[in-house]
Amino acid sequence: MPVIAVLALDGLPGHHLTTPGLVFGTADRAHPGPGHELRLCTGGAPGAVLLGGPAPAEVVLPFGLEGAADADVLLLPAHRADPGRPPAPALFDTLRAAVARGARIGAVGSGVLTLAASGLLDGRRATTAWRHTEELARRYPRVEVDPGGTLTADGPFRTSGGVFGGLDVCLCLLAEDHGEGVADRTRRELLSPLLVHAERVRDDIGRTVADSDGLDATLRWLETRLHLPLTPADIAGHAGVSVSSLHRRFLARTGLSAPRYLLGLRLQRVRELLERTDEPVEVIAARTGFASPATLRGHFSRLTGTTPRAYRARHRAPRDRAAATPPQGTGA
Structure with a gap:
């Protein structure tokens, strides 16, 4: 059973914490098979993380970084990225160890800045949310920044930006593991009303x-x-x-x-x-x-x-x- 570890840091949006469970849970219910094991981890020791606004709240998670030690996929959601207060070195060690053993890493929004700080994106193509693209390019000039904000895959890394960035990353991983058909049916089950609205917006x-x-x-x-x-x-x-x-x-x-x-x-x-x-x-x-x-x-x-x-x-x-x-x- 593939293990997916979500590495939650303070300030992450609530929907970034729940999106992986929504995507992989929907896929597992509709397509019985090996399933997925989802672990919600803090960026350090087990404990609480603070969700970002507009309704901040503390959420106690069952795992610390040890929950990602054997994960097949590590997801790094958006969070409050403060250059003056970088994550603990243990987080970078966990990310590097994951890449060394062949795991994939997905990062969204400001989570891409933290991934870039580990040095793992040097020489790689990556994207992030609109408001972070200039900062990503300035702080990490060895990263090839795609300003579009839409999902980018390079080696073991999947990066994205925007409100639905986490959804894009999870659906990409689902397609890689189980085929485009499974990913497409999952996407449509989750997004059918939004897709209709998007068509109307494009027409307008x-x-x-x-x-x-x-x-x-x-x-x-x-x-x-x-x-x-x-x-x-x-x-x-x-x-x-x-x-x-x-x-x-x-x-x-x-x-x-x-x-x-x-x-x-x-x-x-x-x-x-x-x-x-x-x-x-x-x-x-x-x-x-x-x-x-x-x-x-x-x-x-x-x-x-x-x-x-x-x-x-x-x-x-x-x-x-x-x-x-x-x-x-x-x-x-």
Whole structure:
């Protein structure tokens, strides 16, 4: 039975503590098999951790770091990361020992900063929450920072940011161990209402909105540059504002951060190209700004619950069959 250890540090959001149990518990109930053993551990000795706001509370956990000594997966949620008060060295030792024995490590938000402080992410690609990307790049220049905030996998590490970052990491691990089908069914069971809402939000983006935020020109500019590796700084430069101001304006205008909005545009273009062309995924990935076909497939699967190949077959088959069927009475 795979052992998953959640390393909880003070200030973690409550949902980061419960998300792993929600994901793996849902998968185990729906797909009987070896199951998972989940251990909630503190970042030191067994005891209490303080959940972050807006409703702070102490939660007593049954394990300390010893609970992670034989874990197959270690999860490092977001927490109150204070450079002046780094975690105990024993936490770093636990992370390094886990990598040495072949375990995987998932980190979310500010948890990525703590993972980077261990030195394990040096020379690796990683991401984190929007508000931490500049800090991650500044404090740990040997880490290749992906500013998008969406799940990044490099070697044994899975990093993500945002409200659903922990969910993305857990579903990624589930797919690696039990296949995309199990992960997809679990995701849909957990997120079906949210997926419907997300589709509506994407449909609304770009419609008539008050232009007092000054983003109209930048939104049009983004649509013509989906193939470029744009950073938040690039987008802010075009808009003529700071990165933090850009973040506020995008949230107010679209409900999304600039990288998330850009990702949505790219995935919409991918869907259009799959439906209208025969271009291979490798070409589509290059045309829409994804670092690799694998990156495109990962994002596309999380959005649609299917692969680009299956999506193309489903959306083009009716039209193709109609084109191949000769009109009645022609004798063809």
